[in-house]
Amino acid sequence: MTTPPTTCYVxxxxxxxxxxxYLRERDGFxxxxxxxxAALGELAxxxxxxxxxxxxxxxxxxxxxxxxxxxxxxxxxxxxxDPLLE
Numbered sequence: 001m002t003t004p005p006t007t008c009y010v011x012x013x014x015x016x017x018x019x020x021x022y023l024r025e026r027d028g029f030x031x032x033x034x035x036x037x038a039a040l041g042e043l044a045x046x047x048x049x050x051x052x053x054x055x056x057x058x059x060x061x062x063x064x065x066x067x068x069x070x071x072x073x074x075x076x077x078x079x080x081x082d083p084l085l086e
Contacts, residue, residue, distance in 0.1 A: 003052055003053055004052075005050040005051060005052050006024075006050070006051050006052075006066055006069060007048060007049070007050055007051075008022045008023060008024060008048075008049050008051050008065070008069055008075075009022070009023045009024075009025070009026045009027075009028075009045065009047075009048055009049070010022050010023075010045075010046045010047050010048075010049055011023065011043035011044060011045055011046060012043065012044050012046050013040040013041060013042075013043060014041055014042045014043070014044055015039075015040060015041030015042065016039070016040055016041070016079075017079060018078075018079035018080070019040065019076070019077065019078055019079060020046070020076075020077040021040065021043060021074055021075070021076055021077070022049075022065055022068075022069060022074060022075040022076075022077065023069075023073065023074050024069045024070075024073045024074070025073070026045075026048075027045075028073060028074075029043070031072060031073035031074050032074055036076070051065060051066060051069075053066060059077060059080060060075070060077055
């Protein structure tokens with residue numbers, strides 16, 4: 001049995017470079033913890049995405065994003081870690 005696609009909405013932080021938030025509902029910012037929302041600042045809509053566990057994403061694993069959307073209503077994508085800075 002195939003999992004039906006989940007529609008999610010992706011926003012980028014205008015304050016934090018390369019930081020994105022996936023939301024289960026369009027403009028559903030109320031699910032974000034207050035301190036996280038304050039740290040991210042203004043969020044700009046990037047795209048609407050139909051997500052399945054099999055879908056390939058550039059920096060995230062689709063099953064993890066789907067799990068976070070189901071449990072919390074959002075998924076936070078942080079910038080990649082530079083191995084030279086570790």
